[in-house]
Amino acid sequence: MTRTPVNVTVTGAAGQIGYALLFRIASGHLLGPDVPVRLRLLEIPQAVKAAEGTAMELDDCAFPLLSGIDITDDAKTAFDGVNIALLVGARPRTKGMERGDLLEANGGIFKPQGEAINAGAADDVRVLVVGNPANTNALIAQQHAPDVPAERFTAMTRLDHNRALSQLAKKLGVTVSDIKKLTIWGNHSATQYPDLFHAEVNGQVAAQAVNDQDWLENTFIPTVAKRGAAIIEARGASSAASAANAAIDHVYSWVNGTPEGDWTSAAVVSDGSYGVPEGLISSFPVVAKDGRYEIVQGLEIDDFSRARIDASVAELVEERDAVKALGLI
Ligand SMILES: NC(=O)C1=CN([C@@H]2O[C@H](COP(=O)(O)OP(=O)(O)OC[C@H]3O[C@@H](n4cnc5c(N)ncnc54)[C@H](O)[C@@H]3O)[C@@H](O)[C@H]2O)C=CC1
Numbered sequence: 001m002t003r004t005p006v007n008v009t010v011t012g013a014a015g016q017i018g019y020a021l022l023f024r025i026a027s028g029h030l031l032g033p034d035v036p037v038r039l040r041l042l043e044i045p046q047a048v049k050a051a052e053g054t055a056m057e058l059d060d061c062a063f064p065l066l067s068g069i070d071i072t073d074d075a076k077t078a079f080d081g082v083n084i085a086l087l088v089g090a091r092p093r094t095k096g097m098e099r100g101d102l103l104e105a106n107g108g109i110f111k112p113q114g115e116a117i118n119a120g121a122a123d124d125v126r127v128l129v130v131g132n133p134a135n136t137n138a139l140i141a142q143q144h145a146p147d148v149p150a151e152r153f154t155a156m157t158r159l160d161h162n163r164a165l166s167q168l169a170k171k172l173g174v175t176v177s178d179i180k181k182l183t184i185w186g187n188h189s190a191t192q193y194p195d196l197f198h199a200e201v202n203g204q205v206a207a208q209a210v211n212d213q214d215w216l217e218n219t220f221i222p223t224v225a226k227r228g229a230a231i232i233e234a235r236g237a238s239s240a241a242s243a244a245n246a247a248i249d250h251v252y253s254w255v256n257g258t259p260e261g262d263w264t265s266a267a268v269v270s271d272g273s274y275g276v277p278e279g280l281i282s283s284f285p286v287v288a289k290d291g292r293y294e295i296v297q298g299l300e301i302d303d304f305s306r307a308r309i310d311a312s313v314a315e316l317v318e319e320r321d322a323v324k325a326l327g328l329i
């Protein structure tokens, strides 16, 4: 293998998503079957030993594409020369914690990580934030990386997108490959809006193919939007393998492009499209071309969709204002 390895940094590497993610990165699913990778694992000091255990297992897989693993508890070291940064580690909400406390605790993580990316990342760095609240954590990191083009900071709504594909495919008795142009709008939270009015199923508008407004409004949207909580309820732990899978999908699409005639969903920095305030990191329909995510333009938004997009964006504005008030951005 003569190609220079791509430096991939994973934060929260010893966590449950990290465990589901690292083996797939090392086996070539993140970037492609001919791209060697070098892994950097960032953890808090107490979890470095567990990350070392995962690294031992990665060694034991003898992945031909894995050219090395470094483990550190220092953000500067972790992001030095990084090409792909997967920010998974975050402070989970614990009992009695208010939303503001959670935002503040995560500010303490994503501010220094943004600064470290600004200081040392490779010119082509691409950042995906998975750790919740993902959109606002991405905003905090992005705001502390002024030398990195803002478009390189994204947050993950691909899991919501994949969840919506599966729910719709089941309802219509089709396969997920029959569905195109599905969109998740807004925040990765229960206010998100999975949109079937622009989606197509074998060429027909998905909402028409469903032809059941009650299902769309009272079953489909809440099932997708509250799926994270349903998984926690069923599994006793939050989504891990499906979240890792979505992170792989997000980066793979970003680097390798979305198929002609289709798009996907990602939370990207708003340029003001669809009335989403400029600078917010909000989910949109996006195509990936030449290594860039671009917001799909020109979709007509009816009143039903408008109200739901606006509600989710309003929540993002609130989160942004809260982290601003805390001095985190
Ligand atoms: N955007 C999305 O669709 C989804 C997001 N998530 C979020 O992903 C995050 C990770 O989930 P899990 O892996 O299940 O959590 P986990 O608790 O199993 O692992 C998190 C890891 O992050 C580490 N960590 C904490 N602070 C860190 C720091 N400053 N630097 C580096 N590492 C740090 C912890 O030591 C821990 O090992 C959570 O915030 C979760 O809510 C989960 C599922 C889907």
Ligand SMILES: O=C([O-])CC(=O)C(=O)O
Pocket: 132, 159, 227, 228, 229, 231, 238, 239
């Ligand atoms: O809901 C959670 O805490 C985890 C999450 O983000 C998801 O599964 O979508």
